[in-house]
Amino acid sequence: MKILVAVKRVVDYNVKVRPKSDGTDVDIANAKMSINPFCEIAVEEAVRLKEKGTATEIVAVSMGPKQSQEQIRTAMALGADRGILVETDAELQPLAVAKCLKAIVEKESPDMIIMGKQSIDGDNNQTGQMLGALTGMPQGTFASEVAVEDGKVNVTREIDGGLQTVALNLPAIVTTDLRLNEPRYASLPNIMKAKKKPLDTTTPEDLGVDVAPRVQTLKVEPPAERQAGIKVADVAELVDKLKNEAKVI
Amino acid sequence: MSILVIAEHDNASLKGATLNTIAAAKAIGGDIDVLVAGADCGGAATAAAAAEGVSKVIKADDAAFANQLAENVALLVAELGKNYTHILAPATSNGKNIAPRAAALLDVQAISDIISVESADTFKRPVYAGNVIATVQSSDAIKVITVRGTAFDAVAAEGGSAAVEDAAGQDAGVSSFVGEELAKSDRPELTAAKIVISGGRGMQNGDNFEMLYKVADKLGAGVGASRAAVDAGFVPNDMQVGQTGKIVAPELYVAVGISGAIQHLAGMKDSKVIVAINKDEEAPIFQVADYGLVADLFDAVPELDGKL
Numbered sequence: 173m174k175i176l177v178a179v180k181r182v183v184d185y186n187v188k189v190r191p192k193s194d195g196t197d198v199d200i201a202n203a204k205m206s207i208n209p210f211c212e213i214a215v216e217e218a219v220r221l222k223e224k225g226t227a228t229e230i231v232a233v234s235m236g237p238k239q240s241q242e243q244i245r246t247a248m249a250l251g252a253d254r255g256i257l258v259e260t261d262a263e264l265q266p267l268a269v270a271k272c273l274k275a276i277v278e279k280e281s282p283d284m285i286i287m288g289k290q291s292i293d294g295d296n297n298q299t300g301q302m303l304g305a306l307t308g309m310p311q312g313t314f315a316s317e318v319a320v321e322d323g324k325v326n327v328t329r330e331i332d333g334g335l336q337t338v339a340l341n342l343p344a345i346v347t348t349d350l351r352l353n354e355p356r357y358a359s360l361p362n363i364m365k366a367k368k369k370p371l372d373t374t375t376p377e378d379l380g381v382d383v384a385p386r387v388q389t390l391k392v393e394p395p396a397e398r399q400a401g402i403k404v405a406d407v408a409e410l411v412d413k414l415k416n417e418a419k420v421i
Numbered sequence: 422m423s424i425l426v427i428a429e430h431d432n433a434s435l436k437g438a439t440l441n442t443i444a445a446a447k448a449i450g451g452d453i454d455v456l457v458a459g460a461d462c463g464g465a466a467t468a469a470a471a472a473e474g475v476s477k478v479i480k481a482d483d484a485a486f487a488n489q490l491a492e493n494v495a496l497l498v499a500e501l502g503k504n505y506t507h508i509l510a511p512a513t514s515n516g517k518n519i520a521p522r523a524a525a526l527l528d529v530q531a532i533s534d535i536i537s538v539e540s541a542d543t544f545k546r547p548v549y550a551g552n553v554i555a556t557v558q559s560s561d562a563i564k565v566i567t568v569r570g571t572a573f574d575a576v577a578a579e580g581g582s583a584a585v586e587d588a589a590g591q592d593a594g595v596s597s598f599v600g601e602e603l604a605k606s607d608r609p610e611l612t613a614a615k616i617v618i619s620g621g622r623g624m625q626n627g628d629n630f631e632m633l634y635k636v637a638d639k640l641g642a643g644v645g646a647s648r649a650a651v652d653a654g655f656v657p658n659d660m661q662v663g664q665t666g667k668i669v670a671p672e673l674y675v676a677v678g679i680s681g682a683i684q685h686l687a688g689m690k691d692s693k694v695i696v697a698i699n700k701d702e703e704a705p706i707f708q709v710a711d712y713g714l715v716a717d718l719f720d721a722v723p724e725l726d727g728k729l
Binding site: 190198268290303309329330339388389393398401403408413418 | 559599
């Protein structure tokens with residue numbers, strides 16, 4: 173089985189992102205960039221499927237500026253066999269990413285596509301579902317368990333109120349939730365080896381995809397600040413305040 | 422303008438998130454139709470017809486929709502949606518599963534998790550884990566949107582008398598339902614609870630959450646947890662409050678042993694009154710709390726329980 177894993181280059185999750193003072197965009201110049209945490213979980217899951225003997229090849233694909241190669245190399249250091257970069261400096265929205273992925277899927281014919289449920293910059297949570305629509309493949313979103321058997325994949329999904337398990341015909345799309353696995357750290361020898369793995373580059377134009385944004389960001393601003401209140405001395409005062417001042421209990 | 426709202430329901434009844442989504446539709450303006458796609462979903466359709474501001478309910482009663490499989494429901498939504506200017510779904514796990522799939526079928530860039538309606542094509546939504554609020558404008562002919570329920574006051578559940586129309590369904594034939602495990606609890610659902618009490622890493626283990634359950638039962642509260650408590654395995658993930666978990670905005674939110682990581686704050690900072698109980702005076706949670714109590718939770722929570 174061949175697995176395609178999508179990885180995105182995002183601002184590292186430890187960086188607190190702020191709007192620029194003119195409100196036109198977020199200020200991420202010189203910010204540390206990393207592989208999106210949900211994408212890292214996707215790579216780990218693919219590698220585990222390969223270690224189990226279920227998967228035979230893992231192809232990591234990313235879209236974005238030239239530097240996205242770094243995130244593909246990270247995926248390779250974790251165990252992906254080769255990489256594809258769809259290089260563009262254009263702003264990519266989920267529908268455009270899904271269209272590029274569809275074009276790659278048509279070339280590569282993977283049996284499963286694993287990707288993060290959302291990226292921690294745009295917080296859209298759309299691309300996997302959109303790729304499902306464009307390819308007609310079923311989707312197992314927000315996965316906490318993935319089991320391949322008899323030409324199908326059973327995906328246990330984190331839903332409001334609990335877990336749901338669905339059986340999907342292959343090829344299928346899986347999007348990862350936090351508890352699917354805990355990604356390993358890349359070892360130094362594997363980081364060195366990753367530098368020699370093949371990485372092809374293409375562009376949205378080569379793939380015949382129009383990536384023009386459909387949604388324009390007019391303004392960005394910080395969220396409304398909440399003022400700190402008061403400190404109470406003890407539980408008795410707390411209960412009194414809640415009953416008589418806030419009147420919420 | 423004409424708006425199609427995708428109902429959140431369990432076939433028998435309508436979930437509250439639908440009423441918040443209808444409220445967002447009212448803010449956009451125009452005729453509001455509600456789609457109830459399910460199996461034996463007459464109860465939910467009747468409830469939707471009674472909701473304030475609904476012109477028409479489209480009931481798609483078909484075995485293919487029994488478990489809201491996205492492959493099947495999105496096909497229907499995309500087919501019906503061609504006749505509307507807006508398609509709105511609640512930003513629940515179900516809405517997030519279906520809406521983007523329907524959007525791509527319509528060749529539309531969806532807009533996720535809106536918190537305000539600025540105009541018919543312009544909306545505000547949080548990005549970067551709630552650190553930034555973006556105002557975005559869609560140029561697509563049909564707007565496909567998911568709505569953060571806590572940002573819109575629910576419309577009345579009663580008083581309407583919309584007509585109910587039937588629609589046919591089809592099975593895409595690529596997926597099937599195997600089973601589900603839903604947490605059984607008599608406590609209110611987190612996103613609907615008037616009071617929420619949440620525990621963090623400071624709880625030390627899952628057994629200690631019993632203390633919170635006791636207080637919650639006295640207050641009729643829902644019980645949540647921080648991501649740290651979930652990652653540590655104290656409690657299941659469906660209790661997680663935060664940017665990647667549930668977004669709540671109750672009348673009263675009590676954070677116990679929670680430091681207040683931005684990830685958690687993003688999920689609860691719109692609560693009306695926030696109480697923090699933490700032994701670390703410097704914990705960031707105190708910066709958003711209306712009432713802070715610097716105390717060991719293992720003393721304070723039992724005492725609170727005794728005083729209620």
